[in-house]
Amino acid sequence: MISLTLCMIVKNEEAVLERILNPVSEIVDEILIADTGSSDRTKEITGQYTSQVFDFPWCDDFSAARNFLVEKVRTDYWMWLDADDVMDEKNLEKLKLLKASLDKKVDVVMMEYAACFDSTGKVTFSYYRERILKTSENFRWSGKVHEAITPTGNIFYSDIKIQHRKCTQRDPDRNLRIYQKMLAEEEKLEPRHQLYYGRELFYHQKYQETADVLEAFLEEPGTWIENRIDACMILGQCYNKLKKNDAALEAFLYSLTLDIPRAEICCEIGKIFLERKWYRQAAYWYGQALTAPSEKKKGGFFMAECHGFVPYMQLCVCYDRMGCHEQAFFFHKKASKEKPDDPGVKYNTNYFREKYGLE
Incomplete structure (x- = not known):
């Protein structure tokens, strides 16, 4: 059986913390928490599940907060969750079995992340994320916002599904604000973050700016094909908003030159x-x-x-x-x-x- 640490960064999560910590604490060997400035009962609640709760001054950098915890891991593997994530009984049991049976040659365990649901609770939007990572491989997060780890080595796709269930409205401008601050400080956005910056602009209905950013992204050589297809999707929707339907169609059709057609396109x-x-x-x-x-x-x-x-x-x-x-x-x-x-x-x-x- 592998040993496993749960790593979480939190802030003012008293409404949802126990929903995830209570069941998962019975499976993992250790829990590490970075609190980025809570003013509610968050630290009191986390203290019921672990003594390793650390204050991490917020610096507009999610990767810095997550890596702060990763560097403290001493178990074979570590796992990340957000405070508003949910695991039902079936998937908790699968996680327990995975922990008991995981081949130690595996470097990264991928799990499906369900992010949107219809009125009946059926998943409408999901994607796979790197979820459990081998400590000895020294994986680290990158990106101040929309942070990620590039999966490498021996990758295992689990059938475990984690649900992202928000209970409160987050600051809708936070991510865009971080990107704009980076640009104001003349920090160059790597291609993946050009895409996500374009997404944030689209969410804020800044359609011409979105189009400019995503057109530039699609000119970048060697970018991940799934990101390119996603850029085509957003760009086409953006041109639709701008009433440029021919340009929208061109963006959607360009994605067909990258790979077989996606149903969404x-x-x-x-x-x-x-x-x-x-x-x-x-x-x-x-x-x-x-x-x-x-x-x-x-x-x-x-x-x-x-x-x-x-x-x-x-x-x-x-x-x-x-x-x-x-x-x-x-x-x-x-x-x-x-x-x-x-x-x-x-x-x-x-x-x-x-x-x-x-x-």
Whole structure:
């Protein structure tokens, strides 16, 4: 059995801390906590689970805080979690079994990170993250914000899933503020952070700035293919916001030169043709979304609804407007199996019943 340390950085997390610390503390051998300036009961709560709670003055650098803890690890492996992460009983049991059986030749354990959910609790957005790392390999975080570790060596993909469940609204400007401070101090953003800076600009509706940053990112040589595809996705959405639909389509189609089509991209292309009322072309691309492989383990962002519910709903629209009502109804039934309580599904159920007598 391996020995395992949990590393967490926290600040004002009294509302969620016990939700994750209580169950995980029974599995790990040690817990290291860096508190970056709590003013609530966070330190009191963490003190119930570990004596190793350290004050770390916040310096607008998440990697510095995380690496501060990593350097204190003495076990075979270490694991990171955020305070608002959740592990259900099934995945906690899987973690316990993994700890007991992990081959010590493994350097990095990857786990799926579920970040967004629909009203029924179904995961709509997820991606794989490096989650457990071998101490002797001296892995370290990089990036002041959107920090990460590049997985290297013997990498094992676990079927353990961790949920990121926020309970409170964080400072929405924090990440953008950190990037802007870096740029003001003439700190060059490496390509990955150009992408994430572009994302932050997009979230803040600074669309022309987003486009400028992402166009420059796509000119960078040797960048990770999943980041390039993600940049195409955001860039296309950005141009849509700017009412530059041809440029949006060009950005989405450029991603097809990088790798096989992603369902998320296919849905965006289908949306452009649907808005143009080119229903046959739109149906083609939504159909392609249904055939696209998940590619989860390549590390890119995965939007589950683009592999089923979204194309089913839109194919229903396309075929209905082409006058192919039986085919439209077929895709309506597919969508209703995935989300029977969705308002759009309920509307379509009434539509097909009242207009065509289809049940």
